[in-house]
Amino acid sequence: MKKKIRTALISLSDKSNLKPLLKVLKKFNIKIISSGGTYKKIKKLRFECVEISDFTGFNQILGGRVKTLHPKIHSGILNIRNNKKHQKDIKKNNFENIDLVIVNFYPFEKALAQKKNHKKILENIDIGGPTMVRAAAKNYEDVTVITSNDHYLELLNELKIHKGATSLEFREKMSRIAFAQTAYYDSLISNYFSEKSKSPFSEKKIFFGNLVEKLRYGENPHQQSAIYSQNQNFNLKKIHGNQLSYNNYNDIFSALSISKTLPKNRGTAIIKHANPCGVSITKNKLDSFKYALACDPISAFGGIVSCNFKINHKLAIELNKIFLEVIIANGFNLKALKLLKSKKNLRLIDASNFNFNQSHKFSSIGNSILLQSEDNKIFSKRDFKVVSKRKPNKQQFDNLIFAFNVCRYVKSNAIVLASNYTTIGIGSGQPSRIDSCKIAIDKMNEFTNTKNDIVAASDAFFPFVDGIEKLVQSGVTAVVQPAGSIRDKEIIKFANATNTVLIFSKTRHFRH
């Protein structure tokens, strides 16, 4: 049903784009109530406006903390227009209807972003605004609520089409958006308090995001999908190519989580189906990619390449030779960009400004949500203990740490073989560890013929000797694994018998 608007209450923290709105309200003879900064702005724009305190007969107090929390305001919003008892109450109290509520909140999110002090952040918790919005949204059958100037145009259209009224459909939509807004606002506050008190696992937990874009589809074409950002800024800049897909995004973040942990300006990671299929660190940019690719050039087909450096022309020529879905880098030089842009099915992402800043991750599974802190520990030698008689040389140790770091981004059970700061065999996603060993070895035998030391990392302990045995038989000279098996001693014994370096890590790195 259409509802004529006679009176509007306007209270805005963000006062932009007000003028065209006021013009149309005036055109339809809509009375405006407002206060404070919004009142001043409306008067300055030379429109008529009633001060809220004149409307209620109550002067705002407590420095503005209490001004709209008044029965006349909330009765004006909340009364059901076709309820006789309500109308009797309104008449008796000499109240009047408020048909349109245009409110946006104190900028709590901005205060957080600006890292204001706690007192200022508290002061930016809006009480009156959300109350009016919630009241109007509850009573959307009679009242229109607007919570963002993104919707001014839509409102003006409604008013024009319906001659100063709004449709039920529009009011319901705005009400839905309003409740998303109040939920989001209080989620921000709740999250701020949780972080402040270091209590991530509260009884009621809220996760929230801002829509980045609706995606063409989800993991598969029959699934609908969208991507949300937990921050105000997404910081991932697509500079060329078609819309990114669900699987692209999934792979992009997998890729970034690895390449952000590699030493700056020298790391390349190649991802397929959310698993790395090649990782290398080398000072020479071209080699960094070439070595990563050499690990499994077949799987890299249709994959995603992430370089934690700026891509130059030489590398671009090489990248251009194979079919890739996405290339991520800390920028591209002009010649490189020009060359790569010639491929229409390739997406290019500039991730220079991207940083992981979430301390926790979560995922829904069935009817539940599993929440955990991120596995983002940076390894140093102190996290490892040499348990074999043979001690690692510096290069072996560094390669073991490199392999162990990659290993944590591989789906379990994970085995990573490496040589010269480059993966040369990755075994992933197997329910038994020996199978992951076999896969890694097969990859190595298929694509690599190294004369350097080969090291191996395992994301969890070997339950039996068979896994490490297989690795050593295939040329591995140093192994890192978490401790914890009842057969740890047997494993150490085997390492010593074969003169293999064995290092125990303090941390396990399952990933599913």
Place this chain on the structure above:
Amino acid sequence: MKKKIRTALISLSDKSNLKPLLKVLKKFNIKIISSGGTYKKIKKLRFECVEISDFTGFNQILGGRVKTLHPKIHSGILNIRNNKKHQKDIKKNNFENIDLVIVNFYPFEKALAQKKNHKKILENIDIGGPTMVRAAAKNYEDVTVITSNDHYLELLNELKIHKGATSLEFREKMSRIAFAQTAYYDSLISNYFSEKSKSPFSEKKIFFGNLVEKLRYGENPHQQSAIYSQNQNFNLKKIHGNQLSYNNYNDIFSALSISKTLPKNRGTAIIKHANPCGVSITKNKLDSFKYALACDPISAFGGIVSCNFKINHKLAIELNKIFLEVIIANGFNLKALKLLKSKKNLRLIDASNFNFNQSHKFSSIGNSILLQSEDNKIFSKRDFKVVSKRKPNKQQFDNLIFAFNVCRYVKSNAIVLASNYTTIGIGSGQPSRIDSCKIAIDKMNEFTNTKNDIVAASDAFFPFVDGIEKLVQSGVTAVVQPAGSIRDKEIIKFANATNTVLIFSKTRHFRH
């Protein structure tokens, strides 16, 4: 800083456990303000209480929609006690402090659960309650807010220890809980409106859950973790064993998502590292498990078994022979239960009442959240198209559908070999499809020697002939795969040349 409580405002939807609270408030001479049902209840319990309308001088109107939305209430809550200007305002208006706010909200969640009509659900959106709670929570440096009777005891303790006052630490904690509560409440409302209007991908998206339990740790011991339920009822009943771990829960839901899709009372799924390593459907319960186990008895070690039927004694004897972390079933008979309970490291779950009822799933990755509708389509023959000259017989077709259903729960790239409604080889988690084929075939050759027809399912199309070629060479006589490769025609040609049944599915089933 401690803050003495002189006046409390109490407004409750859930009025249980009120008496012991009132006793203590009386002991410390705390004045009580209340209204409506709460006022009546307090008077009935024979405690003194001031009606809110007497306090404010304003009669509640609009059938209770407006009663506490009054400056006297909110000034009493919101004034900063050590701010001279605030205190001047309070004095001038003849207002008084409200130091304790005990409020719980209209039962919106209950109204939803009871599937009330839209009007009744709207009426259960509380406006006054959340406003008082938010005001008190904002002003926690001076005011104590209690939003659930779960916290009465803690409050009473505070009052006793601090002789009628509360500590800043307690007030801040209660404030944090209050904002989680208001965020959760509006999230429910927002979610209700989204579902009503079929708009799952709103600009601001909120996900929320109720804490089920904090977990010992996350995927790995150095990660903290907790599990939340998206529903009020978790419906997963642990009837024996130690606390479930993060990885247990992850595997349990993977297991249930498969076994809930299998024909009732005959399906068994075994899970390890969130991947199935054996699935079977057979009328005989013992066989159902035995066949599922036979697919990969080594990987099943330390795994999770899920039966979509009640476990009997015969089966329990068999289950007892191997090391399992969890057994899930639609109940256990008494003898079975007694036997299985003798294993102290085994967890038993009764999932009789468990049903998946989420239409969407989400997961955080990096700073983002990927949201998509569930891949829960139930297959029928109409979803498939026979493209080979050779047509499948009924059993082949049924087995292909069985294999294709299992395939969608296997991490990509996924290949599932099946015979006689039982998986006999599962290849998972590989970046190249041919590797998943090899793994599945290796498993089959290692553990199974079937004389029945062998069928194969692939979660996405074969990009080259090599994959299907490998399968047919290993004895596969019928294959199902989604269409879509530029080499589809070659694949069909190969199938016809080898007299293989080939079926194209309309849907792809990537899972990462």
